[in-house]
Amino acid sequence: MSYQALYRVWRPTVFADVVGQEHITRTLQNAIVQEKFSHAYLFSGPRGTGKTSAAKLFAKTINCERSPVKEPCNQCAACKGIQNGSVADVIEIDAASNTSVEDIREIRDNVKYASSEVPYKVYIIDEVHMISVNAFNALLKTLEEPPGHVVFILATTEPHKIPLTILSRCQRFDFKPISNSSMVKRMQTIVEAEGITVSKEALDTIALAAEGGMRDALSILDQAISYSNESVDLEDVLTVTGGVSQHTLTNIIRCMYEKDAHQALIQLNDLIQKGKDPARFVYDMIYFLRDLLLYKSAPDLEGLLERARVDEQFQTLAETISSKWMQEAMSQLNQCQQEIKWTNSPKVYIEIAILSIASSTNEQASEDPLANSNTIASLTSQLGQLEKEIKLLKKNPVVSAQPAPQRQTKRSLNRSAKNSYKIPxxxxxxxxxxxxxxxxxxxxxxxxxxxxxxxxxxxxxxxxxxxxxxxxxxxxxxxxxxxxxxxxxxxxxxxxxxxxxxxxxxxxxxxxxxxxxxxxxxxxxxxxxxxxxxxPSNHEEDKDPLVEEAKKLFGDDILEIHD
The missing domain is CATH 3.30.300.180 (DnaA, N-terminal domain)
Structure with a gap:
């Protein structure tokens, strides 16, 4: 099979290709140039954010024949050998399948031998949190004081599962989720180099679906390219990811705001019938409302919108719907998102959420200045009346002569309230x-x-x-x-x-x-x-001789008859 997935073809070959992790790549480059790099590192963060790629780049750069340099040359024998995996001194270990003490003891026994092809022997242990506790203990001493020619790089998505004794012996770098704009920029570079036409809206939607992972974004892009004919557009990406178009989201939100639950439910049913993922629909709705609220609050923050494109329909919707309604709708959809995780019928909970949002108040009255002024006047009048009553009470205080019986009455009321269920x-x-x-x-x-x-x-x-x-x-x-x-x-x-x-x-x-x-x-x-x-006649006919004999022996009180 000659074809390779995009995320493999476009794996970073220099630190500049590692997207969205400048705070890490710059630190590593400076340490390499100054020859002050550590013997043990821990790379932690979400999947697809560049942990293993950065580890291989670090191994290439410190072993490059032109070292110390900020970037590997990718031309020398060391760089090419590490890139294609032929250099035996750079060892990649999958901790998920090498979890035992024996596996770690093998590493401990081999670190004492000098590297044969390059200056530094580098151990890259991926998903290191999968190692057993005993294996971690076997690694402790070696990790603390390895030979000068050995560097350990531990990579994990769950750093909280790693013992503190291991963490304290490593320099820790936390990889963060990659921003949508950084992913779009990287994908734009890739599709231009590959000669593929992909619309800007399609790239934005892919970045949102990837949820901060560059590898996931390239996998979705690869899938969308395979699905499309000549060029990749928004509909191709929505079909592949199960997402919902902005036009549909706009219509459903408008129907809910206008209390047209009937039309909103019809559109929801059409989406489900077309195979759209219910959980993905709720996710898109929350993000679309988030963008709508952000744009309504500060239109100049258009660059921060993640799900929506600012068109005429979007602007009209932002002007029509109140901020409070958007916040309440997002709150109910978020609750729906939690509930559908534990059910086999997510559509039911989405329908309930839509009906609940559609039946809520539009809060237009509260934004009316005249209504607000009338409310303030009413409250001011009530406050003045309360002040008068308080003055009268101060002049003529009410003396409570029997506090104990009152407490007893309160307790009895509480008891009666708890047992006040009326049986239908x-x-x-x-x-x-x-x-x-x-x-x-x-x-x-x-x-x-x-x-x-x-x-x-x-x-x-x-x-x-x-x-x-x-x-x-x-x-x-x-x-x-x-x-x-x-x-x-x-x-x-x-x-x-x-x-x-x-x-x-x-x-x-x-x-x-x-x-x-x-x-x-x-x-x-x-x-x-x-x-x-x-x-009574039927009752006499239904008597069973066996049952009657049992009644004579044991009596009616303890006898229980089952069909």
């Missing part, structure tokens, strides 16, 4: 009349999975219902018997969340009706007695 007996009787054993059995089968999902979604809601059990079920409602009466009241505060999770598990919505367990037993016995009286 008629609704429960109605459910019993329509109840089906198959429906209740189906719920029992999925009850454990429901409780597990509910705990992930909301721990407080799970706490209220964990000691309960399904008692009766129809096609529209479910009666749940709670062990403690107070949990019935607490359940009502979390009812929407509980019913939403249950609907996700069962595949259909059910209204949950809580009832204390002791009241359920009484109501059930009453219902059974009523049914027996209404059809």
């Amino acid at each position: 007996f008629e609704r429960i009787r109605h459910v019993l009349e329509q109840a089906e054993k198959s429906a209740l059995k189906h719920i029992h089968t999925h009850w454990a999975a429901f409780l597990t999902n509910l705990k992930k979604a909301s721990a407080p809601a799970h706490a209220t219902i964990q000691d309960s059990k399904p008692a009766a079920a129809s096609n529209e409602a479910l009666v749940v018997a709670f062990k403690y009466e107070i949990h019935c009241s607490l359940f009502l505060d979390n009812r929407e969340m509980v019913e939403s999770v249950l609907a996700t598990i069962l595949g259909k919505p059910l209204t949950i009706i809580p009832i204390p367990e002791k009241d359920w037993q009484n109501l059930r016995n009453e219902y059974v007695t009523k049914q027996e009286k209404s059809s």
